[in-house]
Amino acid sequence: MAYDTPMRRETRRRCRELGVAIDMIEGFLPEPETDIAAFRAALEIRRLAGRAVGQCPGCATPTFQRLRENFTAFCDLAG
Numbered sequence: 001m002a003y004d005t006p007m008r009r010e011t012r013r014r015c016r017e018l019g020v021a022i023d024m025i026e027g028f029l030p031e032p033e034t035d036i037a038a039f040r041a042a043l044e045i046r047r048l049a050g051r052a053v054g055q056c057p058g059c060a061t062p063t064f065q066r067l068r069e070n071f072t073a074f075c076d077l078a079g
Helices: 006-018 036-048 064-078
Strands: 024-028 052-055
Touching: 024 036, 036 064, 052 064
Parallel strands: 024 052
Antiparallel strands: none
16 A cells, blocks of 8 residues: 555545544564665555554664664655
């Protein structure tokens, strides 16, 4: 449901109709070599009105510098 598809539109309509909110969108685990921009499509699901995004920064990142770069890039993209 990362793109504007009939499924996403229907899910959003049903959520509004039922008064249901999507609380968290998660599942982001960047590796040191991950191009954070590759998460853009998946983050588009926030248009379903998710209020938070979960990410596990640093789980596989060997250096603090790379961890900071990845996490900063992810936050910028999610924002």
